[in-house]
Amino acid sequence: MAKAIIDETKCKGCGLCVAACPRKILVLSPDKINSKGYRPAQVVDQSKCTGCASCAIMCPDVAITVER
Amino acid sequence: MAKVLMKGNEALAEAAIMAGCRHFFGYPITPQTELAAYMAKKMPKIGGVYLQAESEIAAINMVLGASAAGKRAMTSSSSPGISLKSEGISYIAGSDLPAVIVNVQRGGPGLGGIQPSQADYWQATRATGHGDFHLMVYAPSTVQEMTDLVALAFDNADKYRMPVMILSDGMLGQMMEPVELKTANATDCPIEKPWAACGHRNSRPHNVINSLYLTPQALEELVKKRYEKYEVIKKEEQMADEYLTDDADIILVAYGASSRICRTAVNTARKEGIKAGLIRPITLWPYPAKYIEKHIAHAKAFLCVEMSMGQMVDDVRLCVNGRKPVAFYGRTGGIIPAPDEVLNEIRKLTGGVK
Amino acid sequence: MAVVFQKPQALLDVPFTYCPGCTHGIIHRLVAETIDELGIEGHTVGVAPVGCSVMNYNFFACDMVQAPHGRAPAVATGLKRAIPENIVFTYQGDGDLAAIGTAETVHAAVRGENITVVFVNNAIYGMTGGQMAPTSLPNQVTQTTPYGRDTSYSGHPIRVCEMLATLEGTALAQRVSVDNVKNVQNAKKAIKKAFTYQIEKRGFSIVEVLSTCPTNWGLDAQESLQWLRDNMIPYYPLGVYKDVGGTTK
Ligand code: SF4
Ligand code: SF4
Numbered sequence: 170m171a172k173a174i175i176d177e178t179k180c181k182g183c184g185l186c187v188a189a190c191p192r193k194i195l196v197l198s199p200d201k202i203n204s205k206g207y208r209p210a211q212v213v214d215q216s217k218c219t220g221c222a223s224c225a226i227m228c229p230d231v232a233i234t235v236e237r
Numbered sequence: 238m239a240k241v242l243m244k245g246n247e248a249l250a251e252a253a254i255m256a257g258c259r260h261f262f263g264y265p266i267t268p269q270t271e272l273a274a275y276m277a278k279k280m281p282k283i284g285g286v287y288l289q290a291e292s293e294i295a296a297i298n299m300v301l302g303a304s305a306a307g308k309r310a311m312t313s314s315s316s317p318g319i320s321l322k323s324e325g326i327s328y329i330a331g332s333d334l335p336a337v338i339v340n341v342q343r344g345g346p347g348l349g350g351i352q353p354s355q356a357d358y359w360q361a362t363r364a365t366g367h368g369d370f371h372l373m374v375y376a377p378s379t380v381q382e383m384t385d386l387v388a389l390a391f392d393n394a395d396k397y398r399m400p401v402m403i404l405s406d407g408m409l410g411q412m413m414e415p416v417e418l419k420t421a422n423a424t425d426c427p428i429e430k431p432w433a434a435c436g437h438r439n440s441r442p443h444n445v446i447n448s449l450y451l452t453p454q455a456l457e458e459l460v461k462k463r464y465e466k467y468e469v470i471k472k473e474e475q476m477a478d479e480y481l482t483d484d485a486d487i488i489l490v491a492y493g494a495s496s497r498i499c500r501t502a503v504n505t506a507r508k509e510g511i512k513a514g515l516i517r518p519i520t521l522w523p524y525p526a527k528y529i530e531k532h533i534a535h536a537k538a539f540l541c542v543e544m545s546m547g548q549m550v551d552d553v554r555l556c557v558n559g560r561k562p563v564a565f566y567g568r569t570g571g572i573i574p575a576p577d578e579v580l581n582e583i584r585k586l587t588g589g590v591k
Numbered sequence: 592m593a594v595v596f597q598k599p600q601a602l603l604d605v606p607f608t609y610c611p612g613c614t615h616g617i618i619h620r621l622v623a624e625t626i627d628e629l630g631i632e633g634h635t636v637g638v639a640p641v642g643c644s645v646m647n648y649n650f651f652a653c654d655m656v657q658a659p660h661g662r663a664p665a666v667a668t669g670l671k672r673a674i675p676e677n678i679v680f681t682y683q684g685d686g687d688l689a690a691i692g693t694a695e696t697v698h699a700a701v702r703g704e705n706i707t708v709v710f711v712n713n714a715i716y717g718m719t720g721g722q723m724a725p726t727s728l729p730n731q732v733t734q735t736t737p738y739g740r741d742t743s744y745s746g747h748p749i750r751v752c753e754m755l756a757t758l759e760g761t762a763l764a765q766r767v768s769v770d771n772v773k774n775v776q777n778a779k780k781a782i783k784k785a786f787t788y789q790i791e792k793r794g795f796s797i798v799e800v801l802s803t804c805p806t807n808w809g810l811d812a813q814e815s816l817q818w819l820r821d822n823m824i825p826y827y828p829l830g831v832y833k834d835v836g837g838t839t840k
Contacts, residue, residue, distance in 0.1 A: 170592070171592075171595075172592065178606075179606055181610075181611035181612070182611060183611040183612030183805075183811075183812035184612070184811070184812055184813060185612055185812050185813065185816070188813050189771075189772060207611065220595055222595055222596040223772045225596040226596070226617075226772050226775050226776070227617065227771075227772060227775065228616075228617075229607070229609065229611075229612060229613055229614055229615065229616030229617050229812075230606070230607055230609075230616050231598045231602060231607075231616065231620050233596065234594060234596060234597045234598070235594070235595050235596035235597075236592040236593065236594050236595060237592060237593060237595045260669070260672065260673055262669065286672045286673070288668070288672060290665065290668075290698075291694050291695070291697075291698035291701075292694060294662065294665070294694075294695075295662070295665040295668075295694065295695055295698065296665075298658065298659060298662040298665035298666045298669065298695070299665050299666070299668050299669035299672070300669060301656075301658070301659075301662075301665075301666050301669060302638075302656065302658075302665065302666040302667060302668060302669020302670040302671075302672075302673065303669040303670065303672060303673035304669070305636075305656045305666070305669070305670060306636070306669070306670050306673035306674045306677075307673075307674075308673040308674075310669065310673070324659055325659060325662070328658075328659045332657070434636050434654035434655060434656050434670070435636065435654065435673075435674050435677065436633055436634035436635065436636060436653070436654055436674065436677045437632075437633055437653065437654055438633040438634065439632065439633040440633075443603075443651070443652055443653055443654050443655060444654045444655075445648045445649075445654070445655045445656075445657070446655070446656040446657065447639075447648055447655075447656075447657040448657065449645060449646070449657055
């Protein structure tokens with residue numbers, strides 16, 4: 170069981186993590202807007218996460234912590 | 238310590254080393270070359286750094302770096318080179334870093350000439366780079382004073398955390414005179430610099446040396462604080478030498494090399510029965526206004542003599558503020574005024590005031 | 592569960608001021624991870640440039656000095672000569688390093704100055720709003736080359752690593768990219784190698800990182816990575832241009 174934790178306050182909604190995730194389990198929130206005015210990334214199916222950290226490696230805002 | 242015969246530029250270099258300077262960054266230019274050459278010879282032997290930079294711009298930024306690390310650092314150049322350094326000097330001032338910059342002035346503008354000049358007064362006291370700031374400016378007139386003032390320059394640079402300039406000229410730099418060197422500082426950093434960016438060693442928050450403030454309020458506040466410091470300096474640090482001024486009718490005002498000529502002219506004038514005297518500013522910023530103020534009541538006229546078309550005379554006029562006539566005599570382009578020429582100007586003034 | 596990825600200690604907990612998707616943030620993180628892994632934060636001093644990353648002194652947890660435009664290698668030289676037991680790095684963009692600061696860059700390399708330069712090449716002046724950079728590509732449209740960079744008029748893009756590789760004092764000159772996970776990992780290795788070379792006193796080390804500027808390129812974050820791949824990498828091939836060799840892998 171692995172986990173990608175996104176700090177929504179730091180996220181700028183750039184989507185690089187969404188594109189990087191090989192499991193395709195990240196999306197930019199369809200409804201939420203964070204305090205910076207961005208649509209933060211979200212994990213839609215945590216159970217599929219392998220903890221590869223691809224998302225975190227591509228995140229320019231160091232918004233993602235990965236546990237495994 | 239016994240007196241030794243030394244060239245101005247070399248004496249200044251030795252005195253800087255004795256004041257704890259172990260980091261010198263330079264770039265060749267006449268007529269300051271002996272200073273750099275002396276550093277190049279001496280520094281490696283005492284564990285110091287002499288580095289010839291790729292440009293004056295790089296040299297002053299190396300000074301910025303070494304100073305940011307907490308060390309006593311210095312660079313020297315001559316007029317055109319100081320223009321190149323002015324960017325770095327502004328950043329040094331804006332980052333509240335100490336540094337000592339020597340300008341062995343030569344004639345300008347442009348490439349100008351290589352003979353002695355005092356045409357960088359405005360640059361030194363008004364506009365050594367962009368922005369609201371000052372540097373302290375010392376103007377030695379003897380080889381001895383070159384050495385004494387460089388030690389004071391390092392101390393005040395550290396004390397006030399600002400750049401300090403020694404404004405010398407080609408004549409003082411090249412001339413040989415006996416000097417007595419003071420005792421050396423025991424360390425290359427006599428005062429604590431808790432602000433230095435020298436690695437926090439995991440024992441304090443990180444230090445940042447910076448001159449960027451994007452909010453106007455923050456920048457204004459900082460500049461104003463700096464100006465409060467400048468007011469303290471204006472009060473505490475004015476220096477001038479007076480010669481026969483107590484009863485003088487005609488008071489000459491001259492600094493550096495031209496003050497030496499003026500002294501001779503004053504002596505001759507006295508022999509002719511003219512009560513002449515000389516105020517020799519040692520600090521050009523802060524300008525020694527109080528020394529001039531003392532004599533405004535009894536002086537009949539002031540005569541400012543410079544090796545320029547008239548730059549310091551602005552400051553004399555600001556001090557006198559219309560209360561007495563202020564005349565000017567200058568030669569430029571690398572020409573040193575002759576004592577006779579100055580004497581003539583004194584005579585003209587006496588004729589005028591009687 | 593163990594944390595396998597988190598913010599490095601050498602980055603302060605301050606949000607980056609960069610635009611969304613700008614890969615400056617990735618490069619900052621790689622520098623910080625390197626500092627963490629080498630355990631050098633306490634005796635590292637970084638030099639910030641003028642450009643988009645001017646305020647990186649707010650992000651790195653080590654001591655920082657902000658340099659005049661282009662002068663970071665000279666400032667770093669002064670620092671390193673003054674406190675040689677410390678690690679000194681500069682972080683500079685293309686305008687800073689390869690236009691106004693070319694002399695400082697070249698001569699720091701010539702001297703074999705024992706410093707590390709992290710050079711972020713995104714082929715544009717970002718902070719001032721997208722003007723032509725020394726590394727802007729032929730025909731690239733920028734605010735100051737509105738009809739595309741005409742090399743017969745505005746000159747050719749400069750290949751910094753290739754140039755510096757010709758100099759004796761350069762210990763490492765390597766070009767990397769951060770356009771995908773694998774390249775980010777390679778970039779990290781290169782940056783760590785550059786810092787390690789400094790620790791081993793090998794001389795001047797530079798890592799040129801191809802980076803994006805979504806805002807001034809007028810593309811989104813993902814398109815920017817693609818533009819980098821399609822346009823920058825062919826002109827600026829990735830690879831090691833000089834490596835004096837070392838004990839590190
Ligand atoms: S750790 Fe890997 S699998 Fe998990 S969300 Fe990130 S990229 Fe996807
Ligand atoms: S890469 Fe980072 S900043 Fe961009 S959307 Fe994902 S979490 Fe947010």
